[in-house]
Amino acid sequence: MIFSSLQYLLFLPIVVVLFWNTRGAARLWLVVLASYFFYMSWLPVYGILLLVMTTANWLIALAMDRSRQKNPSLLKPLLTLGLIGNLGCLCYYKYTNFFLSNFCSAINWFGAQLHGGSGDIVSWTTMNVMLPLGISFFVFEFVHYLVDIYRGDKPISSWMEFAAFSAFFPSQIAGPIKRFQDFMPFLRGPLPWSSALFAEGGALIMQGMFKKVAIADPIGSIVNGCFAPHVVLSSPDAMVASLGFFIQVYCDFSGYTDIGRGSALLLGIRLPENFQLPYLSVDLADFWRRWHMSLGLWLRDYVYIPLGGSRCGQIANSRNLFLTMVACGLWHGAAWHYVIFGCLQGIGLIVQRQWRDFLRSSASLQSAAKSALGQWAGIAGTALFIIVTFTIFRAPDMPTGLNVLASWFVGSSGFSLWSPIAKSGVLWFCGIYMLFWLLSEALKKHRQIRLFDSVPLYPAAIRFASWTAATFLMIAARPTIATPFVYFQF
Amino acid sequence: MVTSTRERIKPAPPSPTRVPAGGSPLSPLRKIAIFLFWQLIAILFVEAILFCAGLGEEEIFSFDQAIGFTHMHNKRVTWRSEGFAQSYLDNDGMREPGLTIAKPANTYRVAVLGDSMVESFHVPIDQTFGEIIARRLSPLDGKRVQWLNFGTSGYSTVQEYLQLKRQVMKYKPDLVLVCYNSRDMFENWTAPDEVITNVRPYAVHFPGHPLVIVDQPVRRWLRSPRGQFMRATSWFRHHSRIAGLLAALDLEMSQHDPWYRTFVDVFSSPKKVVEDLKVAIAGAQKGGPSFKINFFEDGPKPFQPASPGANPASAGAAADKSAMKQAFVSASNNSALSKTIIGSVTNPQGAGAGQNGVGMTPHVVRGPSLDKTVYRQLVTRMLTSLFTGMRQTCTENGADFAIMNVPVRSQLCPILGCETSFAGMDYDDELQVVRSVCETNKIPYCDVEQSAEMLSARKRPELFYAVHMTPKGQEFVADCAQPFVRDLLANRKSALQ
Numbered sequence: 001m002i003f004s005s006l007q008y009l010l011f012l013p014i015v016v017v018l019f020w021n022t023r024g025a026a027r028l029w030l031v032v033l034a035s036y037f038f039y040m041s042w043l044p045v046y047g048i049l050l051l052v053m054t055t056a057n058w059l060i061a062l063a064m065d066r067s068r069q070k071n072p073s074l075l076k077p078l079l080t081l082g083l084i085g086n087l088g089c090l091c092y093y094k095y096t097n098f099f100l101s102n103f104c105s106a107i108n109w110f111g112a113q114l115h116g117g118s119g120d121i122v123s124w125t126t127m128n129v130m131l132p133l134g135i136s137f138f139v140f141e142f143v144h145y146l147v148d149i150y151r152g153d154k155p156i157s158s159w160m161e162f163a164a165f166s167a168f169f170p171s172q173i174a175g176p177i178k179r180f181q182d183f184m185p186f187l188r189g190p191l192p193w194s195s196a197l198f199a200e201g202g203a204l205i206m207q208g209m210f211k212k213v214a215i216a217d218p219i220g221s222i223v224n225g226c227f228a229p230h231v232v233l234s235s236p237d238a239m240v241a242s243l244g245f246f247i248q249v250y251c252d253f254s255g256y257t258d259i260g261r262g263s264a265l266l267l268g269i270r271l272p273e274n275f276q277l278p279y280l281s282v283d284l285a286d287f288w289r290r291w292h293m294s295l296g297l298w299l300r301d302y303v304y305i306p307l308g309g310s311r312c313g314q315i316a317n318s319r320n321l322f323l324t325m326v327a328c329g330l331w332h333g334a335a336w337h338y339v340i341f342g343c344l345q346g347i348g349l350i351v352q353r354q355w356r357d358f359l360r361s362s363a364s365l366q367s368a369a370k371s372a373l374g375q376w377a378g379i380a381g382t383a384l385f386i387i388v389t390f391t392i393f394r395a396p397d398m399p400t401g402l403n404v405l406a407s408w409f410v411g412s413s414g415f416s417l418w419s420p421i422a423k424s425g426v427l428w429f430c431g432i433y434m435l436f437w438l439l440s441e442a443l444k445k446h447r448q449i450r451l452f453d454s455v456p457l458y459p460a461a462i463r464f465a466s467w468t469a470a471t472f473l474m475i476a477a478r479p480t481i482a483t484p485f486v487y488f489q490f
Numbered sequence: 491m492v493t494s495t496r497e498r499i500k501p502a503p504p505s506p507t508r509v510p511a512g513g514s515p516l517s518p519l520r521k522i523a524i525f526l527f528w529q530l531i532a533i534l535f536v537e538a539i540l541f542c543a544g545l546g547e548e549e550i551f552s553f554d555q556a557i558g559f560t561h562m563h564n565k566r567v568t569w570r571s572e573g574f575a576q577s578y579l580d581n582d583g584m585r586e587p588g589l590t591i592a593k594p595a596n597t598y599r600v601a602v603l604g605d606s607m608v609e610s611f612h613v614p615i616d617q618t619f620g621e622i623i624a625r626r627l628s629p630l631d632g633k634r635v636q637w638l639n640f641g642t643s644g645y646s647t648v649q650e651y652l653q654l655k656r657q658v659m660k661y662k663p664d665l666v667l668v669c670y671n672s673r674d675m676f677e678n679w680t681a682p683d684e685v686i687t688n689v690r691p692y693a694v695h696f697p698g699h700p701l702v703i704v705d706q707p708v709r710r711w712l713r714s715p716r717g718q719f720m721r722a723t724s725w726f727r728h729h730s731r732i733a734g735l736l737a738a739l740d741l742e743m744s745q746h747d748p749w750y751r752t753f754v755d756v757f758s759s760p761k762k763v764v765e766d767l768k769v770a771i772a773g774a775q776k777g778g779p780s781f782k783i784n785f786f787e788d789g790p791k792p793f794q795p796a797s798p799g800a801n802p803a804s805a806g807a808a809a810d811k812s813a814m815k816q817a818f819v820s821a822s823n824n825s826a827l828s829k830t831i832i833g834s835v836t837n838p839q840g841a842g843a844g845q846n847g848v849g850m851t852p853h854v855v856r857g858p859s860l861d862k863t864v865y866r867q868l869v870t871r872m873l874t875s876l877f878t879g880m881r882q883t884c885t886e887n888g889a890d891f892a893i894m895n896v897p898v899r900s901q902l903c904p905i906l907g908c909e910t911s912f913a914g915m916d917y918d919d920e921l922q923v924v925r926s927v928c929e930t931n932k933i934p935y936c937d938v939e940q941s942a943e944m945l946s947a948r949k950r951p952e953l954f955y956a957v958h959m960t961p962k963g964q965e966f967v968a969d970c971a972q973p974f975v976r977d978l979l980a981n982r983k984s985a986l987q
Contacts, residue, residue: 006749423574425543432539461521465528472536475735476545 001041003259004212011038016266020193028160031187031267035167039133046132049089050167056085057142058162061155064146075150082146090139093131098334134173136331138166140298145180147302156180161187168269170260174253176274176294183269190268199463201265208258210470214429214477216252219244222420229400236415238407242391244417246383247430249390250279253292279386282378284345284352287386295331299324321353322346332393337401341393348385429477436466537731544568546731548738550579550611550643551686553721557652558689558708561642562728571742572955573612582657585615585639593662598630598979601638601658601889603650604669606958607896608641615639617961622968623975630979638663644687646677647876648703652691654880665890665978668880670924672898672917675869678876685744686720693872701875716758866915866923873927881933890982893928894936894971895921899957902942903950936974938967 001007015034022030040047060082067074091099145165149155156162164187165180191197226233226241233241257274264271278291288296307320322343329342359365368374388405395401421427516524540546547568551559561583568576577585593599602608602620610618616625620637627635640658642649650668658666679692689712691705711717726733743750755763877893884891900910901917910916921939928935942953953963 006743006747006753010749010753420574423544423570425545428539428543461525461528464525465532468529469532469536472533472732472735473539475739476536476540476543476731478739 001038003256003263004209007041012263012266019267025160028158028164028187031164032160032167035164035169035172038169039167039172042133043130049132049135050138051163053086053089053138053142054163054166055159057082057145057166058156058159060085061146061149061162062157064149065155068152079146079150083143086139086142086146090135093135095334137175137177138172140177140295140302141166141180143302144177144298148179148181153181156184168264170263170267170269171271174256174260175292176257176260176272177298178271178294182272186269191265191270193268195460197265197268199460201262202467203463204258204262204265206262206467206470208255208260208262210429210433210474211251211255211258213474214470215426215433216248216255218424218426218429218477219248220252222417222424222426223248226404226417227395227400229396231400231403233404233407233411234414234416235408235411236413237417238404238411240415240417240421241404242387242408245394246279246387246390249394250275279383280379281382282375283356283382284348284385287382288345288349295328299328303327318350318353321349325349335397337392337395337398340398341389344389344392348389425477429473432473436470533732540731540735544576545570546735547576549727549734551737552724552728553689553712553717555709555712556691556705557649557656558691559642559644559686560653565728567611569611571612572958573960575612575614577611577615585611586637587615589638591660594634594636596633598633598635598665599638599661599663600624600635600665600667600975600979601640601661601663602667602669603645603653603658604641604896605645605671605674606641606643607671607898608639608669609643610639610641610958610964611643612955612958613961613964617964619959619964619967619971622965623972626968626972627976627979630976635979641669644677644690646690647674647873648678648691648693651693651876651880652703655883659883659887659889662887663889664982665892665975666880666884667975668877668891668893670893670895670921672900672920673912675873675920675923676912678872686741687745689717693876695872695875697871701872701879714758716754866919870923870927873923874931877927877933878931881931890934890978892934892936892974892978893924894974895924895939896967897939897942897953897959897963899954901939902945903947903954905956934974934978936971938970941970942966 001011011034015030018030019027036047036050039050060078064075064078064082067078145155156165161184165178165183168178168183171178223241223244225231226237227245254275261271261273272294274293276290276293278287281287281290304320304324307323308316309320310317312320323346325346326339326342328345329338329340332338332341359369369378391404392398392401395404545568547566548570550561550565550567552562554560561579563579563581563583565579566576567579568574578587579585580589582589582591600620600623608620615621618639620639624635624637629635638658638661640650640653642653645653647668647670654666677688677690689708691703691708693701693703695701712721720727723733727737744754752763881891898917899905904910911919917939921937925935925937927933942950945953953959953966959967
């Protein structure tokens, strides 16, 4: 069951109706059961994994809290146990084959050196491990929970509440990565049901669906073929492929988050934001504050600051930045191109920090950077860097990513992607989305606006009309097969 | 549609926009009027966008009481699933640009009948195998070869038989080519369900009696709530791009999404859903998957023939009756079979209610697995009648008649999870029946599937999208069928001389 499927459109209203017609324990049971049903609709057996991990973390947190008063020396071992268990699980499911294949390659390389280049000596088959959906997200939530309990927060005493936190279906598969301190007050006392709540939740769901179905999926179906190994691309095709993925990944991931946040709002629960117009960032640090914000904050709190953060020397600070971004890259997937993506982001952040210090050295340079032109130059430069690094991120391996980037400059001049772009109507959908976005911003600022004296702008009527239009446009743009969200693989 | 995610929920301030100029609050009627007004604006906006973007022209079917469904007339079609092509259906539902009913001088006309494999809306018309063959063969003996594509998605042999009599012959073809595709023979008995392309007449042929074609399932379906709704909205389906989109989505989902089918079933025929559920529960209680079996038998309501000649009730001796029971028995674990074959002849919306001269009482028993041999005999008899009937029509109109098959993905390179056999017969089994009918009745037969099977496993997937043929597949069929068509046309010339 994915958010953009018919099943989910049936599932969500049922859960919402039941949610607002139950109270207390029954409501909690409903959230937990619905979340497990949602999760187990993929592969039922992994529901057991989630259940076991939830119970284990809940018990460890309770034990840590108890040991804080009775035997503080046990606190650290318990945290270590929890971290090893959680990260071990993540490593087993996500990185086993990566480590095995690289270890095998390394042994072969050394063996070949010793034997004078006689070829493969070791040949291990990879293990048949299927990545449980959303494991990267819920493991990070467990790690946050244990570390915060270690730091002194009070644990969640009720197993049901903790299970609802860890399995909450709107954020279960691809975030946002929640903090239990923010989530629990909403779970215990949801926002009251109102037309405003329904309007905001519904609008978020429609917006997310539109971004996913009408923009991300059609673009994905056009550019996916460009990222196949050994494809010969013309320069315009290669550039459009990179730009296409840049748009696709934003619309896909932010679309997922919007649907998740909208679904949670219909249950009276506000999930954290994950995106704040990241492609309008003026520099790379700004980008990582606006892109996948919940991951950025997690990395800051549980990797960057524990490593020493910025309160240290310049070299140590650069190291911390670099290691944090390598961890970010590796979190996205078990492949070298993700590691390279992380390295490039780390290097980019270090260089940008140096550049910022350089600008601060001169008042005229600083004022130039803060001028409108400087800001737009910053936005363009950041976007270009992100497009380049996202190309490597998207490609199945490094050579393919480099091939696409090289084709920007050395490819032929044909533009074969134009035909599918024109046929799909995706440019129209992008334009309509921008128009709606600008209109809604304008309406927010000018609530008194009137179209004609006799036709008052009745907001609910306009809202429903825009939903109707969005629904029909999504049907027009629909793919023949529902496409999974890009971030599901992480 | 776009909402700030930064805003906290707070009570909406009293908005002056909710109060009209007069100062009094909006009456419910006015609210509804405003609501409808904006809905209309939204719909017109979407229609305009779809028009500009060239999207939404996806509905192709109009309904017909005898044949089930036909192509719409005077309709632009933009096909986006699998490949991409834009076509225009003329005032007879034909796709060929500039086609006239009157045959031009110095022209060989080849009419090809079939289902979506022939129709090929997903590739431009000039890339369909027929057009490729016509291009390659022209001029033949100083004459231009003109290819007329009568392929219609979902058509069974029965529908092709009716189409031949009703539409094809007026074009005065020199050669009629019927393309057999996988499951065509089963579709001659398929019961109508929520899928529009399953609304078909069916054919039965009992020993010693003429072929009977029953349009009762179609008429029943058209009188059902869903059928009435579809007919009532036919103007919108034809002219509105939104309606076109919804129709295409409905067709896609009713074919592929069991959730959607259940959803539609619950709303359109809740009684049937309850009955199906009862059967399923009864089956589950008895342990293991088993299905109720329906078959024709004299019962409380005996057969009521429309004419003495078309009386299936007097069909054959006891042995035949026994064979028929066997034939209409579903395999013990094959739900698709029981639904499609058995349901077809006894479905309450289908043949079960005898109002069209063929009153057949459904009877329910439990039975053994399908006897493939008996079933094959029944199918062979029916196909023979249909093919020979078509040939007779062609002969009466001065045309030659031939059969060819098309390559099928489920046989050559099946996708994981794709069913490769049906009613215990795979495509090879079906083709054996078709081949034997052609041999027995001396109907020219072209076996494209056999040629496709000689391709390497690596090359086979290149012939197909998910189901239908890619331009490469069309080219392959043209390569295989071209000599066959050329020989038939050449023989015709020599015969006429």
